[in-house]
Amino acid sequence: MDSKTVRSYIHVALVISFLTANIVLSDDNVPIPSDKAQLNTWFNNNVKPLSQRKNTLDPALVTAEEGAKVVKVMKDGSGDFKTITDAIKSIPEGNTKRVIVYIGGGNFNEKITIGRTKPFVTLYGALGGNMPNLTYGGTAQQYGTVDSATLIVEGDYFVAANIMISNTAPRPDGKRQGAQAVALRISGDKASFYNCKLLGFQDTVCDDRNRHLFKNCLIQGTVDFIFGSGKSLYLNTELRVLGDTGMTVIVAQARKSDSEDNGYSFVHCDITGTGNGTFLGRAWMSHSKAVFAYTHMTSVVNQEGWSDNRHSQYASTVYFGEYRNTGPGADLKGRSKITKQLSDAEVKPYITLAMIEGSKWLLPPPNLKV
Numbered sequence: 001m002d003s004k005t006v007r008s009y010i011h012v013a014l015v016i017s018f019l020t021a022n023i024v025l026s027d028d029n030v031p032i033p034s035d036k037a038q039l040n041t042w043f044n045n046n047v048k049p050l051s052q053r054k055n056t057l058d059p060a061l062v063t064a065e066e067g068a069k070v071v072k073v074m075k076d077g078s079g080d081f082k083t084i085t086d087a088i089k090s091i092p093e094g095n096t097k098r099v100i101v102y103i104g105g106g107n108f109n110e111k112i113t114i115g116r117t118k119p120f121v122t123l124y125g126a127l128g129g130n131m132p133n134l135t136y137g138g139t140a141q142q143y144g145t146v147d148s149a150t151l152i153v154e155g156d157y158f159v160a161a162n163i164m165i166s167n168t169a170p171r172p173d174g175k176r177q178g179a180q181a182v183a184l185r186i187s188g189d190k191a192s193f194y195n196c197k198l199l200g201f202q203d204t205v206c207d208d209r210n211r212h213l214f215k216n217c218l219i220q221g222t223v224d225f226i227f228g229s230g231k232s233l234y235l236n237t238e239l240r241v242l243g244d245t246g247m248t249v250i251v252a253q254a255r256k257s258d259s260e261d262n263g264y265s266f267v268h269c270d271i272t273g274t275g276n277g278t279f280l281g282r283a284w285m286s287h288s289k290a291v292f293a294y295t296h297m298t299s300v301v302n303q304e305g306w307s308d309n310r311h312s313q314y315a316s317t318v319y320f321g322e323y324r325n326t327g328p329g330a331d332l333k334g335r336s337k338i339t340k341q342l343s344d345a346e347v348k349p350y351i352t353l354a355m356i357e358g359s360k361w362l363l364p365p366p367n368l369k370v
Contacts, residue, residue, distance in 0.1 A: 267350070
């Protein structure tokens with residue numbers, strides 16, 4: 001081999017080496033492990049802190065995180081504000097820096113809206129036995145369903161950690177008009193919820209639109225207590241059914257056509273509660289999409305599992321998937337024909353962070369020391 005050829009090989013090798021060094025491999029496609037005990041290790045390996053992710057995250061998010069500031073809300077007046085509403089009002093329109101609202105313990109009887117002009121907001125609750133409770137009693141009759149929420153989030157890049165969000169309106173009895181009452185409406189894009197409790201009856205969580213993660217949470221309700229057009233991944237989250245009376249349904253997903261890119265995936269979740277007639281989901285819209293994988297289902301789930309909502313014509317257009325679930329409620333005997341038992345290949349899009357493009361925006365839960 002002559003010297004000219006050697007130089008050519010060296011040049012090509014250097015170019016390949018340079019390109020390889022600057023390629024940032026996405027961790028989005030690493031599947032969630034089947035063993036729940038490995039879930040946190042998987043998450044930590046694939047959702048690394050800001051210092052290790054600057055080349056993969058959205059540039060605006062990196063800028064926001066590097067300029068983060070903390071404000072404190074304390075009921076006793078020892079913080080910057082006494083109410084969460086006042087803390088949110090203090091955040092400027094067009095905010096470009098992360099604002100962490102640290103919330104002390106106690107009940108905060110407020111109806112809170114974080115508008116679309118206020119991205120990069122974190123609500124962070126005090127750790128320990130005094131989790132702050134954001135609570136209000138708004139109903140659909142008063143505000144309309146989606147605007148009845150105790151907390152409405154329209155801003156992008158929202159984070160909630162260690163907080164309770166509840167709606168204290170009475171449980172609907174099927175007679176009162178507009179009795180449904182939302183605890184949380186999340187409409188902003190790229191939002192994450194860690195160790196949160198979301199409590200209500202009918203329509204507890206309006207997972208309205210865009211991409212979201214719920215991890216280590218509790219969601220409690222009766223009918224359609226997770227509903228909307230979001231594209232969301234629920235990890236290790238307890239779905240607690242209050243099913244003592246009347247029909248109960250966990251999911252009412254609102255996809256209307258094949259062209260809509262949304263749906264819910266529940267992975268390593270636990271379905272608990274009372275009663276024994278709960279549907280995992282219903283065909284609220286013609287192309288409703290929901291998947292349950294590696295989820296433990298108690299006997300609160302009825303044998304059919306899914307409802308066509310009296311729309312038999314939706315049977316060929318809805319996407320209701322199940323994969324390797326456990327518990328008496330996961331027994332496939334008597335399952336509705338509208339559900340699909342997914343193969344390894346079919347389930348993969350729903351058990352990776354790629355579903356919500358997590359490599360672009362997901363960060364570990366905050367760990368604030370105040």
